[in-house]
Amino acid sequence: MENKKKVAFYTLGCKLNFSETSTIARDFQNEGFERVDFEEIADIYVINTCSVTDNADKQFKQIVKKAMKLNDKAFVAAVGCYAQLKPEELAAIDGVDLVLGATEKFKITDYINDLSKNDMGEVHSCEIEEADFYVGSYSIGDRTRAFLKVQDGCDYKCTYCTIPLARGISRSDALENVLKNAKEISEQGIKEIVLTGVNIGDYGKGEFGNKKHEHTFLDLVKALDEVEGIERLRISSIEPNLLKNETIEFVSQSRTFVPHFHIPLQSGSNDILKKMKRRYLREVYTERVAKIREVMPHACIGVDVIVGFPGETDEHFLETYHFLNDLDISYLHVFTYSERDNTEAVDMDGVVPMNVRSKRSKMLRGLSVKKRRAFYESQIGTNRTVLFESENKEGYIHGFTENYVKVKTPWNPELVNTLHEINLTKIDEDGSVRMEFLNVEA
Known part of the structure; x- marks a missing residue:
């Protein structure tokens, strides 16, 4: 039995990037690759880049160095926003073998036939106008919450922002596809879904950026609220002009959307x-x-x-x-x-x-x-529901209440990925909040 090739991923930037890395990783696994941590020796390192700040550009070089230190014969691929905006610049960085732009990143496994190192990174990027199709994705890995992509690209022309250049026009996933992905996530026992996109309030523009809104963001929120098995839904970032009063009112009475x-x-x-x-x-x-x-x-x-x-x-x-x-x-x-x-x-x-x-x-x-x-x-003295995360940090387990208060209690592995009614008691020196369980069975 031939040894499986190992692939590792590093994600810079936003929740949307995390959801896309996760989807790309599943494609690799479906092709027979074994996914390992970035800190481990791998045959391929895939870095999902960000273009929002200077810092993300600088970090990229350090991450490539780190990969080369782990395995100087490894194949290094760059995808994501920075790869779309400055492909030649990334390709020239020592160690980089492949740079894929906005439309190519979801076809990465098609490009990886020959894993030998290149003297100069090979670039496959598109004119951003070609990024007019939609690829749905979601992240699973952190067991307590998943990032579900519902929208991509942006039609806004903010004068400081490169995202429209890196991701193309605003386009959305079909409602039935979002609901299918949400069901898949809930079937994995994940308790919380965070909706993500570039400009999610603009949800509804068709797959090819056609401006016909089949569904609005409010339709999306209402439909997701009815998906069985999801305990919590969280809206990530939403533009103030697109956050309508009806949405705010719906969230205030919804079954799963958190405040x-x-x-x-x-x-x-x-x-x-x-x-x-x-x-x-x-x-x-x-x-x-x-x-x-x-x-x-x-x-x-x-x-x-x-x-x-x-x-x-x-x-x-x-x-x-x-x-x-x-x-x-x-x-x-x-x-x-x-x-x-x-x-x-x-x-x-x-x-x-x-x-x-x-x-x-x-x-x-x-x-x-x-x-x-x-x-x-x-919030001290109020009763809330907490979802516990999976890490043991210095003998404590942390979690977030529905209204995003970070709480802590002594580590207990049985609490991981479970929801509990609690009372918030006091703020600890590290800034998180101590709590007491309500309705604890004696």
Whole structure:
């Protein structure tokens, strides 16, 4: 019996990338490859790249080095957003053998016939206009939750963003296919599904990007709420202009959707939002938060924000800072603006010096800590449901409540991937929350 070839994967970037890596990995396994951890010696290393920040570009080189250190004869393939945007650049990196663009990445096993090393990476990339078909995917691996892709690409023209160049036009999975994938996930005993995509609120644009909306995001949410066997559904990131009141109201009464929203803001200054070509002003954002708080006072609300965008003066930044400080939100994801080729913003005046960008970023990260603490404090004494994760961290098992409070209790392997009614008792030094079980059988 011939030894199985081993393949290992490394994913940079977003939840969508994780769901796609998982799907590509299953294709390899179906072709007879054995999947191993990236830290192990493998015959093939596949790196799913990201183009959102500078850092993800730099990380790529380090990951290739790491793979080469493990096995200098291994075949290294790069897929994903950065591979679409800068294929030649990746192909020139020492050790890289194959670079696949947006349409090719799901056919990777067709390209891997000969595993001998190349002097120069071979590139198969497409014009992004060709990325007009949809490939459904979902991630399974972390046993407690799965990322289910429902949409890909984006028609928005935000001036800082390369994602439309890397992923193409907005297109969606057929509703019946999403439901089929959701059922498959639930049959594996997974308790929580996180919906993911590039711009999931835009769900409904047809497979080939035709603009006919067969179903809306609200239709999707309602249909998923009825899938048997799923305990929890979580909406990942959704644009404020696409998060409609009907969806918020439905989530507040739904069987499985949890009270947790992650809504990109990017700036609290209308001047900067206009320069970014975002499709809303801060007033819309305030309305969304108020609506969520009205129907789900205990909901967790996360916010994406970018600091140091060209033309962001101290006044603009303080406008953002005070706007967020006054808003009843739960935590921030802070991104430091980084210049990306072929975006409008790269040619804008008013470049913010790097040291100013990092100072602003630090201020908002400090605000995030304060916001999360205040949110956790507001939850002490309440009863919630927790889903426990699978890791033993220094003698404790962690989990998340439906409204995304991180809790901990002494390690017990029987708790892994189980749901329990609990009472939140106090905040621990590490920032997570201690808990007591309710209805414990004596």
